[in-house]
Amino acid sequence: MGSTVPRLEQPYDARELDAVVSERGVVVLAGAYPPDLCATFLAQVESYLQAHPEETEYAARSVLGGFQGDTTTTLHALVGAIDCAPDLVLQRDIIDSARRVLAPLSDTILLTIAEYMARHPGAPRQELHRDTFSWRHVPGGRHPIALTVMAAMSEFTADNGATWVVPDSHGGPADEPAPDWSAAVQVELDRGDALLFRADTFHAGGANTTADTTRHIFSMGFQVAWLRQVENGTLSVPPAGAAGLDPELLELLGYSHELVLGLYKGGHPRHALAGS
Numbered sequence: 654m655g656s657t658v659p660r661l662e663q664p665y666d667a668r669e670l671d672a673v674v675s676e677r678g679v680v681v682l683a684g685a686y687p688p689d690l691c692a693t694f695l696a697q698v699e700s701y702l703q704a705h706p707e708e709t710e711y712a713a714r715s716v717l718g719g720f721q722g723d724t725t726t727t728l729h730a731l732v733g734a735i736d737c738a739p740d741l742v743l744q745r746d747i748i749d750s751a752r753r754v755l756a757p758l759s760d761t762i763l764l765t766i767a768e769y770m771a772r773h774p775g776a777p778r779q780e781l782h783r784d785t786f787s788w789r790h791v792p793g794g795r796h797p798i799a800l801t802v803m804a805a806m807s808e809f810t811a812d813n814g815a816t817w818v819v820p821d822s823h824g825g826p827a828d829e830p831a832p833d834w835s836a837a838v839q840v841e842l843d844r845g846d847a848l849l850f851r852a853d854t855f856h857a858g859g860a861n862t863t864a865d866t867t868r869h870i871f872s873m874g875f876q877v878a879w880l881r882q883v884e885n886g887t888l889s890v891p892p893a894g895a896a897g898l899d900p901e902l903l904e905l906l907g908y909s910h911e912l913v914l915g916l917y918k919g920g921h922p923r924h925a926l927a928g929s
């Protein structure tokens with residue numbers, strides 16, 4: 654049997670939160686999002702997908718779509734598409750913790766991805782993996798280079814495929830093989846709870862063995878600002894649509910720079926925005 658995943662209740666203690674993420678690699682933040690925000694998010698995603706069926710097609714044909722398989726629906730680049738996505742991305746406790754925990758390796762942080770996933774009945778259990786795979790040439794170490802969030806927009810149960818994680822599996826060499834499944838714990842969540850983990854913590858989506866219950870996920874990540882993002886934030890939300898967004902969101906999308914990385918015409922990328 655694996656060990657348990659620490660669980661924090663609101664209001665979270667910032668020091669405890671950072672310590673648990675850094676030391677155990679994973680934590681559950683109970684009630685990170687109000688249930689009515691989750692319901693609004695699902696309604697907005699549903700109507701967006703109805704109006705833009707091509708988006709599901711792009712996602713299914715994408716590199717990530719191959720990994721997800723056809724029992725999962727995904728929608729990428731939520732900021733700019735889904736009205737309430739900024740409220741989900743800018744979850745204060747999570748962003749503040751990400752800034753502190755990633756600070757040893759970077760002055761600024763970026764949004765790696767902001768994605769919706771629906772895991773339908775029949776979705777198989779994934780292989781245990783790390784979300785640092787694309788950055789596998791960066792050696793593992795004490796300090797994380799990225800964090801991942803899996804937030805429950807509907808209940809995560811053992812039957813509908815709640816996420817599996819391996820506590821304490823972070824920090825090892827980048828080419829380390831996945832641990833044995835006996836070390837993994839399945840994390841059941843209520844709607845609005847968030848699972849926050851170092852991106853180098855081994856984890857996997859579970860099998861959805863229900864006949865009729867889709868598991869709805871809001872997933873995002875934060876990373877040190879000198880790494881390439883999974884989603885290209887400034888193409889997903891190009892300058893014409895970005896003006897007027899929350900300044901912190903702009904920073905996270907990539908309208909920002911880390912020393913001389915990310916400059917636009919030698920200056921701050923915000924100068925690409927209309928009216929700046």
Ligand SMILES: O=C(O)CCC(=O)C(=O)O
Pocket residue numbers: 772803814815816817856857858859870
């Ligand atoms: O389905 C989940 O809970 C985890 C998903 C995941 O890790 C992935 O798609 O890479």
